[in-house]
Structures are given as C-alpha cells and as structure tokens.
Amino acid sequence: MTAPIDFYFDFASPYGYIASxxxxxxxxxxxxxxxxxxxxxxxxxxxxERIRIPNNIMRSDYIRRDAERLAAFYGVEYSTPSxxxxxxxxxxxIFHWIHDRQPQRGRDFASRVMKAYFVDDQNIxxxxxxxxxxxxxxxxxxxxxxxxxNPASRSRLKAEVDMAEARGVFGSPFFIVEGERFxxxxxxxxxxxxxxxxPY
Amino acid sequence: MTAPIDFYFDFASPYGYIASxxxxxxxxxxxxxxxxxxxxxxxxxxxxERIRIPNNIMRSDYIRRDAERLAAFYGVEYSTPSxxxxxxxxxxxIFHWIHDRQPQRGRDFASRVMKAYFVDDQNIxxxxxxxxxxxxxxxxxxxxxxxxxNPASRSRLKAEVDMAEARGVFGSPFFIVEGERFxxxxxxxxxxxxxxxxPY
Numbered sequence: 141m142t143a144p145i146d147f148y149f150d151f152a153s154p155y156g157y158i159a160s161x162x163x164x165x166x167x168x169x170x171x172x173x174x175x176x177x178x179x180x181x182x183x184x185x186x187x188x189e190r191i192r193i194p195n196n197i198m199r200s201d202y203i204r205r206d207a208e209r210l211a212a213f214y215g216v217e218y219s220t221p222s223x224x225x226x227x228x229x230x231x232x233x234i235f236h237w238i239h240d241r242q243p244q245r246g247r248d249f250a251s252r253v254m255k256a257y258f259v260d261d262q263n264i265x266x267x268x269x270x271x272x273x274x275x276x277x278x279x280x281x282x283x284x285x286x287x288x289x290n291p292a293s294r295s296r297l298k299a300e301v302d303m304a305e306a307r308g309v310f311g312s313p314f315f316i317v318e319g320e321r322f323x324x325x326x327x328x329x330x331x332x333x334x335x336x337x338x339p340y
Numbered sequence: 341m342t343a344p345i346d347f348y349f350d351f352a353s354p355y356g357y358i359a360s361x362x363x364x365x366x367x368x369x370x371x372x373x374x375x376x377x378x379x380x381x382x383x384x385x386x387x388x389e390r391i392r393i394p395n396n397i398m399r400s401d402y403i404r405r406d407a408e409r410l411a412a413f414y415g416v417e418y419s420t421p422s423x424x425x426x427x428x429x430x431x432x433x434i435f436h437w438i439h440d441r442q443p444q445r446g447r448d449f450a451s452r453v454m455k456a457y458f459v460d461d462q463n464i465x466x467x468x469x470x471x472x473x474x475x476x477x478x479x480x481x482x483x484x485x486x487x488x489x490n491p492a493s494r495s496r497l498k499a500e501v502d503m504a505e506a507r508g509v510f511g512s513p514f515f516i517v518e519g520e521r522f523x524x525x526x527x528x529x530x531x532x533x534x535x536x537x538x539p540y
Binding site for chain 2: 189190191192193194196197200201202205206209210212213308310321323324326327329330333340
C-alpha cells in the first residue's frame with residue numbers, strides 16, 4: 141500500500157489548473173491516488189525556505205504567454221482570465237469543506253472553479269460566482285454559508301496552509317510524494333519516473 | 341533556410357549546463373543550428389520586464405536537490421559545486437573571444453568550463469583555472485590575456501548582456517527561436533514542438 145501523492149494548488153494559478161487536468165491520470169498509471177490540497181499563495185504565505193516567486197514574474201508577458209503555450213502543448217482548454225491573480229481564499233475554504241466530507245465531490249468543485257476562471261473568465265473571487273457553482277452541484281444555501289464563512293472553515297484552511305508552509309511548499313502546482321518535493325508541471329516526468337522506479 | 345536557435349546560459353547555472361548537453365542534438369533533429377551565447381546573470385542584469393529570480397530560490401535546498409535530480413533524469417554527469425554561484429564574467433569574456441573567431445571551439449571551451457565546475461568541482465571564477473583550461477586547448481598566454489582582460493573583450497560581453505536584456509532574457513538556460521522565448525530545460529519539449537510544427 142503506497143501513500144497518496146499530495147497535490148497542492150492555488151485556484152488562481154494557471155499552472156495549478158493545467159496540472160489538475162493531468163495528475164489523477166498520471167497517478168492512476170502507477171496505481172497511486174492523489175490528495176488534492178487547495179492553498180492560498182498570497183502575501184501571508186511563508187514557505188519553509190522563505191522562497192517567494194515575485195509577483196512581477198507571475199504577471200509578466202513571459203508567463204502569460206508561457207501558460208497559454210503550455211496549455212496548448214498539453215491540449216488543455218485555457219484562456220488567460222481578465223482578473224489574473226484573483227483572491228482565492230473563499231474558494232479554498234469551500235473546497236476543504238466539501239473535500240473533507242466527500243473527496244470526489246471536492247475535486248469536482250475544484251475543477252468547476254478552475255474552469256469557471258480559466259475557460260469562462262468568471263471572477264472566482266466573487267461570492268456570487270462561487271455560490272452559483274455550488275448551487276449547480278446541489279449544495280444548499282445553508283451549507284454554502286457554513287463552507288464559505290464559518291470560523292471552523294477558516295481555521296481548516298489556515299491549518300492546511302500552515303502545513304504546506306511547514307512541508308516546504310512554495311508554488312503551484314506542488315507535489316509531494318514520500319517526502320520528495322516536485323514543483324511545477326514540468327517536473328511531472330520526474331515525478332512519474334519516481335512513481336515508476338523509486339528514488340533516484 | 342531557418343534561423344539558428346539562440347541559447348543563452350550563465351556558466352554558473354546548473355540548468356544551463358544540463359541544457360548545454362542537450363540543445364545541439366535537439367536542434368539537429370530538426371535541421372537547425374544553435375548559437376551559444378554566454379551571459380552573466382549577476383546583480384547588474386536588468387531584464388526587459390524587470391524579472392529577477394531571487395537568490396534565495398537559487399540557493400535553496402529545493403533547487404539544489406532539483407538540479408541533482410534533473411541531471412540524473414537526463415543522464416548528465418553532475419555534482420553540486422562547492423562554490424555554487426561563482427562569478428562568471430571572466431569565463432564569459434573568454435568564451436566570446438574564442439566563439440567570435442571559431443564557434444565550434446567556443447562551444448568546446450564552454451563545455452570544458454561547465455564540466456570543470458559541475459563535474460570536477462573546480463572554481464571557474466579563478467583565473468588560474470580558466471588559464472589551465474585554455475592552455476589545454478592550445479591557446480597561447482598572449483591570447484588568454486587578451487581574451488580574459490582586454491577592454492574590447494569586456495565591451496564584447498557587455499554588448500551581449502545588453503542584447504539579452506533587451507530581448508527579454510531573464511534566466512539560464514533561455515532559448516529564443518523566431519522571437520519566441522523559452523525559459524528552462526523543462527520548456528525543451530515545447531521548443532521541440534515549435535521546431536517540428538511551427539507556432540502554436
């Protein structure tokens with residue numbers, strides 16, 4: 141019995157979205173499962189090694205073009221959101237609320253949020269947009285209120301972010317398997333070799 | 341007749357070294373040639389979009405491990421130098437001096453410098469080390485002095501760095517083909533698709 145792959149992502153990360161379209165299949169090819177872990181890589185995030193990817197990189201023409209090209213390379217539907225860098229705390233809180241109760245449903249929510257943002261150019265920082273997505277999934281207004289704003293839901297997300305910081309996560313997507321860290325879609329071939337034949 | 345691929349690298353960049361072991365073969369598979377361009381990504385480097393990879397990233401445990409793993413992944417001989425982050429200006433000056441006269445010999449010099457650093461743990465910031473490498477290649481002491489310290493040689497490197505800045509280079513390795521920028525070894529599959537089937 142092998143441990144699941146931890147998959148960290150921020151809902152506003154184009155690279156996290158692109159990875160989310162691939163990681164489950166990669167894991168399945170090697171008999172592994174994936175634990176999806178939404179985090180918030182905002183100004184409060186303090187990684188173990190104090191690593192921070194500067195905002196001017198993420199907002200550069202280079203990265204904008206790179207994300208579009210990478211999505212095209214992998215055949216993932218993608219268009220640069222008009223509000224790139226949206227706040228993702230509320231989406232992440234709702235994700236964990238759902239995921240803690242029904243993991244598969246949590247992933248479904250995550251995929252819907254990312255497609256709303258990276259395909260349909262919706263503002264995923266907006267409570268109305270998030271509530272509409274939850275309603276589509278059959279969630280009640282009461283559950284939505286609890287998931288999105290309850291103190292327990294806030295603490296749950298904070299604990300997740302604290303754990304990510306302590307484990308040395310500093311970007312999105314970020315994968316940890318057997319303690320080994322892999323940052324970025326471009327490390328997926330290395331992750332896959334690890335899954336296939338162990339440490340190297 | 342297609343344009344050569346511009347390959348920018350800093351002699352102290354593990355990723356530049358790993359790329360240098362691959363790029364010529366990739367280009368050749370698509371009937372292309374490569375122009376090797378040594379640059380110096382020090383504190384004076386000002387990329388077009390003011391992008392700078394923070395030093396604490398390059399010196400982190402993550403990157404140290406990542407470079408070792410990447411080299412193993414590609415089957416490139418590599419061991420982390422004890423003076424990671426060595427000054428590379430003199431090596432870059434000598435490179436251009438040779439490369440402007442004999443491109444193939446310039447590459448040979450570049451490979452020797454990188455192997456001295458990333459395989460044999462020699463200090464490539466040392467004039468003695470560089471001179472020994474040049475002597476091995478049959479270069480005279482007069483030529484070495486001119487290449488390493490002549491004002492013309494300094495200006496030559498400065499012009500190369502200025503051009504890299506103006507073209508939006510900000511890391512190593514960095515590839516430009518038909519105006520399209522690719523940063524990092526991990527973008528080589530995308531570069532290769534570009535070479536195979538054009539823009540996407």
